[in-house]
Amino acid sequence: MEHDFWRDRWANNQIGFHEKDGNKLLLRHFDAIALPEGARYFVPLCGKTGDIAQLLIKGYRVVGVELVEDAIRQLFEELGVAPEITEIGPFKRYAAEDIVIFVGDVFALTPEILGPVDAVYDRAALVAFPAGMRARYAAHVAAITGNARQMLLTFEYDQSEMDGPPFDVDADEIRALYADIYDIDLVRRKVIPQGLKGQVDANEVVWLLTPR
Numbered sequence: 001m002e003h004d005f006w007r008d009r010w011a012n013n014q015i016g017f018h019e020k021d022g023n024k025l026l027l028r029h030f031d032a033i034a035l036p037e038g039a040r041y042f043v044p045l046c047g048k049t050g051d052i053a054q055l056l057i058k059g060y061r062v063v064g065v066e067l068v069e070d071a072i073r074q075l076f077e078e079l080g081v082a083p084e085i086t087e088i089g090p091f092k093r094y095a096a097e098d099i100v101i102f103v104g105d106v107f108a109l110t111p112e113i114l115g116p117v118d119a120v121y122d123r124a125a126l127v128a129f130p131a132g133m134r135a136r137y138a139a140h141v142a143a144i145t146g147n148a149r150q151m152l153l154t155f156e157y158d159q160s161e162m163d164g165p166p167f168d169v170d171a172d173e174i175r176a177l178y179a180d181i182y183d184i185d186l187v188r189r190k191v192i193p194q195g196l197k198g199q200v201d202a203n204e205v206v207w208l209l210t211p212r
C-alpha cells in the first residue's frame with residue numbers, strides 16, 4: 001500500500017485493525033514458538049499493538065518497525081515509558097528498556113540496523129500488503145532476520161466480497177512464499193464468529209514457520 005494510505009488511516013483514527021489487548025488467538029498459541037525469556041522478537045508494521053505490552057510482560061525484548069510516527073508516540077504513552085529518540089540511517093529510533101522501534105519503511109530496514117532477532121511476531125504485516133508486494137515482503141523479512149522462526153497470523157476469505165487490507169492469504173500462498181526456507185505448521189484455524197470487519201465470512205489462521 002502507498003505510505004499516505006496508512007498515514008491517513010492513523011490521522012483519521014481509522015485503525016480498526018488495532019487490538020488494544022493484543023491478538024487473542026496469537027497469544028493463546030504463543031508457546032508454540034518455544035523461546036526462552038529474554039529472546040528478542042521482531043514485530044513488523046507494529047503500530048501500537050497491545051501484543052508488544054504482552055511480549056514485554058512475558059519477559060521478552062521487542063524490536064519493531066512502523067511507518068507512522070504518531071502510532072509509536074501513542075505506543076510509548078500507553079506503555080507509560082519515555083523513549084530516547086535518535087536517528088539511524090533513514091529511521092527515527094525510539095528506545096527504552098527492552099524495546100526499540102524504528103519509524104520508517106520496513107523495506108529500508110537492514111540486518112545491521114535491526115540487530116539480532118530470535119523470532120518474528122507477524123500479527124498484521126503480511127496481510128497488510130496487496131498480492132504484488134507479499135513475496136517481496138516475505139523474502140525481505142527472512143533476509144534481515146537471518147531466517148528467524150516466525151509466528152504468523154493470516155486471514156482467509158473471499159477477496160471478491162471485500163477489499164483489503166487485511167488481505168486474503170490462503171494456505172497455498174503461505175507455502176509458495178515460505179516453503180523454500182521454512183517448515184510450515186498450521187497451529188490453528190478459527191472461524192471469525194461475526195465475520196471479518198462484520199462483512200464477510202472468514203477464518204483467522206496462525207502459522208508457525210521454522211527454519212530448515
